[in-house]
Structures are given as C-alpha cells and as structure tokens.
Amino acid sequence: MKRLVVIAAALASLAGIALAQTAEKYPSKQVKIIVPYAPGGATDIVARILADQMGKSFGQSFYVENKPGAFGIVALEELARSPADGYTLMIGNVSTNAITPIIYASKLKIDYLKDVVPVTDTVDIPAFLVATTKNFDVKTLPELIAYAKKNPGQLRYGTVGPGSYPHYDMAYFAKRAGDLDMTAIPNKAGATGVINDMLAGSTQVAFLNVASSAPQVKAGNFRVLAVVNHARLPDYPDLPIMQELGFPGVGTIAWQGLFAPGGTPKDVLQAVFNAAVAAMKTPEASEAFKKQTFNIVPSASPDDAKVWLSHEMDSWRKITSEVKIETE
Secondary structure (H helix, E strand, O other), X not given: OHHHHHXXXXXXXXXXXXXXXXXXXXXXXXXXXXXXXXXOOHHHHHHHHHHHHHHHHHOOOXXXXXXXXXXXXXXXXXXXXXXXXXXXXXXXXXXXHHXXXXXXXXXXXXXXXXXXXXXXXXXXXXXXXXXXXXXXXXXXXXXXXXXXXXXXXXXXXXXOOOOOHHHHHHHHHHHHOOOOOEEEEEOOOXXXXXXXXXXXXXOOEEEEEHHHHHHHHHOOOEEEEEEEOOOOOOOOOOOOEHHHHOOOOOOOOEEEEXXXXXXXXXXXXXXXXXXXXXXXXXXXHHHHHHHOOOEEOOOOOHHHHHHHHHHHHHHHHHHHHHOOOOOO
C-alpha cells in the first residue's frame, strides 16, 4: 500500500511539473478564439486585434472562429466542452456572458458558473443615445422624455434583438424616466440594421456604440442626446454623460472579456492572462483599440476577473428582475 501511495505521489508531482512547463511555454501551439457572433461586430473586432497581436508577439497562430447563434449559447457550450488547456478561448461580451446565462439559463446545457471562467476584462465600449434627424426634432434627453409622455406607445427605439443589452438599456431608461410607454423595434441584422432603420426613420432612438454611430453623427443623420461612459469623451467634450443628466447606471458600457473553459488550471490561466495583457499593452493594439473608441481595461489578475464578472452578473440580475422583457 505504501508503495502505491509513493507511486501516486510521484505521478502527481510529475504531472505538476509538466503543467508548470506547459504554462511557462505558453503558447506552444495554435490557439483558437471563439467569437459568438458573425464577423464584423465589436466582439469580432476585439478578438481579431488580440489574435493578431498575440500571434505576432508570441510567434504562434491565434485564429478567430465565429460561432454565432442562440444568444451566445452555441459559443458558450463549445467553449465549455473544449479542453481546459488554454488553447481554446472565447471573447464574449455583456450580452453573451452576463445576460444570457441569467435569462436563458434553462436553455444552457452547461453549468455556466462552473464550466466557463473569466481570464480578464479586455476593453469596454462607450455608447451614444442617439436620435434620428429624419422627421424627428427631439434635441435633448428632457425633450425625448417629454415626447414619450405626450405620445404614449409612439416612440420607437431600436434593439439588436429581444433581451439584448441595448433592449434592456432602453427599457430600464423608460422605467427610470417615469415608466414611459415606448415601442421596441428589433433588428436581427445587429447594429447595422438598427442604423439603417434610423436612417429610414422607422426607428427614432437607440443606444449604439460610438464607433458604429459616429459617422452618422458627423453626417448629421443622428443627434447625440447623451453619452454612456465613465466620463465625457475627449472627442466630444460638450456631450453630457447619462450620470450628469440624472440617470446614473442607465446604459451599458459594453465590455468584452476573455474567457476559458472551467477547470483550466491556475498556472495556465495565469499564462493566458499574461499573454493577453501583454498584447493589449503593445502600441499596435493600443492604437487599434483607440481608433475604435474602445477603452482598454484589463483585470488586475484572473482572480480579479472573477470578482469583476460576479459583480456584473449581480448588476444584471437586478436589472432583469426590475425590467421584464419578453424574450424569444
């Protein structure tokens, strides 16, 4: 019996040494980064900037695999079922990795809190609350509220789908502004679809990230009513943030996080974390994110990332309990 114990201990020691060596050499083979959307959106952009810079920095192939569908469930389940070795990762956002696990918990075939682990926050994305200028004269947030009160049910706002964070953002704003009666107009084509609806005038207002909506603002097609960010944007110093207008906590600064399969050893998580943070700090990545108006906000450590995600999910449990939205 003693001999068996000694052998088991020796094997465990060897496994620990091998794991440490694997972590130290990370990455020693190509790495897949899953994106829960089709190419072209903010999450895909973040994944490709990271993949490109991590590949250049570490001399290994980091490639993006787009797995859209079912509010992020397809991607989440693939990640959770992948080997917990640091070579399959996921860039997820507030919708797929905070809201979906709450409002679609019954549809998930995994235990999200056990089977998926955050590695680090990466960036967050400021947004505008914009109004179309096509046959719509609202110029300020108080004017928007007044219009909604005067015309119940007639103010149409754009969303990228039922249960998405822009949908919750506007519904939460409506509740905080006095239970405004507003009508959601979903567009499954994403932000591009919402923008097209606003250009046509079929949708009047929406929360849209700064990068996607700025061209229309500059062209005079959209008017910014408020900014969703931690502070006023340097490029738009005259535009007030939601907090200044009396609506703190309304609107989502849409974070993008890096995730790994649950059960990934701490040494491996730390190696992935170190690689990702180093990539984000390179001049090339910093410039690429800046061009997109993305704030670089890495976590302090993988443990800090767990605290961050827990806080985010607590916030969304509160919002989703206060604002009831019929989801698909």
